[in-house]
Amino acid sequence: MTSTHAFWLAGRQVAGEVSFDVSSPWDGRIVGKVSVPSDAQIEEAVAAAYAVRDEFAATPAHIRAAALDHVSRRLVERTEEIAQLISAENGKPVKWARGEVGRAVSVFRFAAEEARRFNGGEAQRLDTDLGGQGRLALTRRFPKGVVLGIAPFNFPLNLCAHKIAPAIAAGVPIILKPAPATPLSGLVIGELLAETELPAGSWSVLPVPNDRMPALVQDERLPVISFTGSEKVGYAIMDSVPRKHCTLELGGNGAAVVLGDYASDADLDWAATRIATFSNYQGGQSCISVQRVIADASVYDRLLPRIVAAVEAQVTGDPSDDKTDVGPLVSEDAAKRVETWVDEAVAAGATLVTGGKRDGASYAPTVLTDVPADTTISCEEVFGPVLTVQKVDGEAEAFAAANDSKYGLQAGVFTHDLQVAFRAHRALEVGGVVIGDVPSYRADQMPYGGAKQSGVGREGVKFAMDDYTYERVLVLTGLAL
Numbered sequence: 001m002t003s004t005h006a007f008w009l010a011g012r013q014v015a016g017e018v019s020f021d022v023s024s025p026w027d028g029r030i031v032g033k034v035s036v037p038s039d040a041q042i043e044e045a046v047a048a049a050y051a052v053r054d055e056f057a058a059t060p061a062h063i064r065a066a067a068l069d070h071v072s073r074r075l076v077e078r079t080e081e082i083a084q085l086i087s088a089e090n091g092k093p094v095k096w097a098r099g100e101v102g103r104a105v106s107v108f109r110f111a112a113e114e115a116r117r118f119n120g121g122e123a124q125r126l127d128t129d130l131g132g133q134g135r136l137a138l139t140r141r142f143p144k145g146v147v148l149g150i151a152p153f154n155f156p157l158n159l160c161a162h163k164i165a166p167a168i169a170a171g172v173p174i175i176l177k178p179a180p181a182t183p184l185s186g187l188v189i190g191e192l193l194a195e196t197e198l199p200a201g202s203w204s205v206l207p208v209p210n211d212r213m214p215a216l217v218q219d220e221r222l223p224v225i226s227f228t229g230s231e232k233v234g235y236a237i238m239d240s241v242p243r244k245h246c247t248l249e250l251g252g253n254g255a256a257v258v259l260g261d262y263a264s265d266a267d268l269d270w271a272a273t274r275i276a277t278f279s280n281y282q283g284g285q286s287c288i289s290v291q292r293v294i295a296d297a298s299v300y301d302r303l304l305p306r307i308v309a310a311v312e313a314q315v316t317g318d319p320s321d322d323k324t325d326v327g328p329l330v331s332e333d334a335a336k337r338v339e340t341w342v343d344e345a346v347a348a349g350a351t352l353v354t355g356g357k358r359d360g361a362s363y364a365p366t367v368l369t370d371v372p373a374d375t376t377i378s379c380e381e382v383f384g385p386v387l388t389v390q391k392v393d394g395e396a397e398a399f400a401a402a403n404d405s406k407y408g409l410q411a412g413v414f415t416h417d418l419q420v421a422f423r424a425h426r427a428l429e430v431g432g433v434v435i436g437d438v439p440s441y442r443a444d445q446m447p448y449g450g451a452k453q454s455g456v457g458r459e460g461v462k463f464a465m466d467d468y469t470y471e472r473v474l475v476l477t478g479l480a481l
Contacts, residue, residue, distance in 0.1 A: 008190030048201030067196035247457030252409030276310030338384035408451035
């Protein structure tokens with residue numbers, strides 16, 4: 001019998017009257033059953049978060065920091081167990097799942113550090129003009145209100161951590177909704193938070209079905225929404241609540257640009273290995289996975305066979321096997337969508353160099369060349385293990401090709417030239433430019449987010465804390481400055 005996982009309502013474990021199954025995308029086995037909150041239980045969680053907001057904001061920093069440190073340590077202790085859980089519910093190869101747990105460990109540790117130094121206040125003399133004589137402004141940050149955090153399936157632990165850890169660090173109550181396909185990892189965070197001394201009501205983890213989310217999104221007691229997911233859903237949320245503060249981390253179709261100076265055998269071997277790995281890791285289900293390679297004509301003919309060889313060397317199969325590099329997509333429907341897009345591109349004239357085969361929820365690592373610019377796979381986020389490679393002449397054409405997208409999350413530029421690096425930083429319409437590596441690099445403490453249709457706002461612990469709060473100025477009068 002598979003046990004039923006309760007959810008976390010205002011800091012305590014609660015069961016609902018109905019449940020749903022969580023199944024493995026690899027073999028279809030039932031990984032767990034998850035209890036679903038009723039409308040009354042959702043209301044209780046929202047009311048509790050709203051009621052505790054002033055108390056939580058005033059909670060001493062050491063209490064919030066200690067709770068975050070505790071979660072970080074407990075994640076370390078339970079790394080293998082949680083990695084196996086991520087792999088089972090998500091289909092992620094276990095070696096990547098272990099890496100995800102390690103990143104969540106860091107997120108909670110970073111949040112603990114930020115909690116200790118957050119909101120120290122900034123003093124500003126106002127006697128720069130006569131009317132400000134004897135006056136001092138002290139600026140501090142205060143919560144905008146309860147956060148509704150909506151997390152996706154592709155990083156079911158770490159992207160839940162990126163919602164909840166900054167909120168706790170800033171003293172902001174949060175209601176976290178994990179993805180319906182992968183709720184178990186988010187519920188583990190609830191287990192660990194329940195071991196701390198945070199105020200009751202300051203956090204809840206509710207596996208609310210997607211069709212019941214509009215009411216939560218519209219609730220005026222939840223003025224801040226932090227959403228990670230698809231462009232379509234993210235902007236639909238923002239359009240439905242124009243007066244709320246929305247942080248949206250949406251899609252991408254990350255470009256890796258390989259310029260002409262990156263030309264030695266060692267250079268091209270490194271670029272090809274990194275491109276092959278990070279077009280296929282997580283089954284390509286990462287917003288910053290490599291989807292497009294834009295190679296200078298002077299290196300293209302030497303780079304392409306290296307990429308193909310490195311892609312074909314990726315080990316596919318059972319995600320529970322330590323040797324597996326590429327597991328299944330999150331569902332068979334997701335794999336069928338990728339299959340349709342690849343078939344469409346080939347029918348339109350693209351060359352299928354390797355891959356292009358589906359087996360259930362798995363899709364073989366795939367490389368395409370000569371892909372027409374108007375095909376779906378050129379224009380949209382594939383979110384699968386598919387890579388397109390194109391040839392360009394020179395830096396200007398390469399940067400123009402990278403910008404020829406409605407998305408702008410991150411880009412990678414393989415170059416040794418520092419001047420080119422700074423020109424790339426200026427020219428590329430993205431939230432992050434990575435020099436000497438793929439766009440898939442992310443450090444969890446850095447600002448992370450996109451331009452254009454890739455979203456608004458920034459994640460990264462300190463930057464999310466800023467997003468959850470606003471500046472309030474205190475003016476002191478009659479001081480001898």
